[in-house]
Amino acid sequence: xxxxxxxxxxxxxxxxxxxxxxxxxxxxxxxxxxxxxxxxxxxxxxxxxxxxxxxxxxxxxxxxxxxxxxxxxxxxxxxxxxxxxxxxxxxxxxxxxxxxxxxxxxxxxxxxxxxxxxxxxxxxxxxxxxxxxxxxxxxxxxxxxxxxxxxxxxxxxxxxxxxxxxxxxx
Numbered sequence: 001x002x003x004x005x006x007x008x009x010x011x012x013x014x015x016x017x018x019x020x021x022x023x024x025x026x027x028x029x030x031x032x033x034x035x036x037x038x039x040x041x042x043x044x045x046x047x048x049x050x051x052x053x054x055x056x057x058x059x060x061x062x063x064x065x066x067x068x069x070x071x072x073x074x075x076x077x078x079x080x081x082x083x084x085x086x087x088x089x090x091x092x093x094x095x096x097x098x099x100x101x102x103x104x105x106x107x108x109x110x111x112x113x114x115x116x117x118x119x120x121x122x123x124x125x126x127x128x129x130x131x132x133x134x135x136x137x138x139x140x141x142x143x144x145x146x147x148x149x150x151x152x153x154x155x156x157x158x159x160x161x162x163x164x165x166x167x168x169x170x
Contacts, residue, residue: 012057014035019057023104024111054111058110066118072087081126081130099152102148135165
């Protein structure tokens with residue numbers, strides 16, 4: 001018999017992918033266990049239940065999609081804004097995840113509180129690195145809006161929109 005060691009982070013990463021692909025209602029213990037090829041008992045080794053998992057998932061989202069981005073932009077030498085935008089535009093579940101968390105926040109007070117905190121932190125950091133609160137707000141609104149139109153903007157379209165605003169700044 002082969003024992004598969006799955007960490008709390010593995011469960012949370014799988015949760016973010018499932019959330020991005022199918023939305024908050026799809027994030028169930030059964031679907032996560034199936035995705036990871038594990039029993040539900042393994043889930044309870046790390047979490048006290050669905051509520052505990054959802055709280056941890058929202059914290060993980062904030063850490064991975066905000067705190068880590070700020071830390072990486074700060075570690076970049078020179079252009080912090082450019083480094084941040086590269087992270088935002090990188091391929092991956094980012095846009096789908098952002099859409100899913102915003103949709104979740106419309107129906108859940110805990111998700112809404114996290115989304116509000118994330119939005120404030122992101123705009124504050126953009127203001128710090130750009131030196132312009134209005135520009136920071138415009139950049140953030142473009143990124144958020146890119147995921148809200150149907151169909152969402154492609155990465156290339158989003159990059160062009162951001163460059164247009166940044167180009168007018170010079």
